[in-house]
Amino acid sequence: MQQATRAVLERCYELGFALAGITAAEPTRYEPQLRQWLAQAKHGEMHYLAQHTQQRIDPRNMVPGAKSIICVADRYHNGRPDLPQVGPRGRIARYARGEDYHAVMSKRLRRLADELAKQFPGETFRVCVDTAPVLEREHAQRAGLGAVGKHTLLIEPGVGSYLLLAQIITTVQLAPSQPCDIDPCGECTRCIDACPTDAITPFSVDATRCISYLTIEHRSAIDQQYHEPMGDWIFGCDICQEVCPHNQPTQRSRSAPVQPAYAPRRDGFDLLEVLGWDEQARREAFVRSAMKRAKLSMMKRNALIAAGNWLAKANHPALARRVKAIAADPAEDDLVRRTAQAVLRKPIERRAGSASED
Secondary structure (H helix, E strand, C coil), X not given: CHHHHHHHHHHHHHXXXXXXXXXXXXXXXXXXXXXXXXXXXXXXXXXXXXXCHHHHHCHHHCXXXXXXXXXXXXXXXXXXXXXXXXXXXXXXXXXXXXXXXXXXXXXXXXXXXXXXXXHCCCCCEEEECCCCCCCHHHXXXXXXXXXXXXXXXXXXXXXXXXXXXXEEEECCCCCCCCCCCCCCCCCCCHHHHHCCCCCEECCEECHHHXXXXXXXXXXXXXXXXXXXXHCCEEECCCHHHHCCHHHCCCHHHHHCCCCHHHCCCCCEEEHHHHHCCCHHHHHHHCCCCHHHHCCHHHHHHHHHHHHHHHHCCXXXXXXXXXXXXXXXXXXXXXXXXXXXXXXXXXXXXXXXXXXXXX
């Protein structure tokens, strides 16, 4: 068993994964917390999280006879801060700036699964890259890849949390790695303090308040209380990671490998460009990107909110005209048009408030 385990882990590193480990296919230790989180509807419109609950709780319900989980991670960013945005632009989360991680990780994991299937005939190997009902961060911590922080992301101590996780669930018995049983946060609350929507409590996130959820998963109108806190984010958010001490560049983190496929092709979009997209333009912009899950109406909605935040502090006639045109266009998608109307009201309220204070 030990020899087979070493060979599997060595192959993971040969395939370019930054981290690899193995844990037993066992039930979660956090079933009560998961059920309470769902009961409180903190998953928002992510209805899929309330489905296949028994499989999330116990991976053996997804892969009958499962004995082991091979856990891997890709590192996608080195921790260096973004340069200031010039002009009215919207930022995108760092994980989505390069190639689509689903394809990048799946290709290598399927190759590994095929190799193992030849080595262990008759055994099962289920590749999971973010879309299967798997509590991936818990399994990764058990496999020794890192420890879950207060922002609920996996942290490799000294390197950070810019990690993408994936697994192979298998019926093969492999020796488990040493789990990472440390508290990576201690008394630190930087992520909690920095979150502009107060989405984070220690080791839990209310998705309905999270900017990543609002810009990527939330399909309907975004409550106006979150417009200003969203700032210039139009797909995802990295604020809790940007402030994390583990993500600050160090000699070790600079030397830790970053998967080349995630080299950023862009860090954001010009807001006027997004507001002028049709469906074809959206598809062309999102080729080989993890952003393709966001629909055209959602991207325009997000860009309008970012535009409102820009116009509240700076003059940009072309952007203002575009927002007004969308707000008055009866042919525009209803979600987009209503967001534009809400955005137009907000800057006026701010300017009027400032004038009265003066």
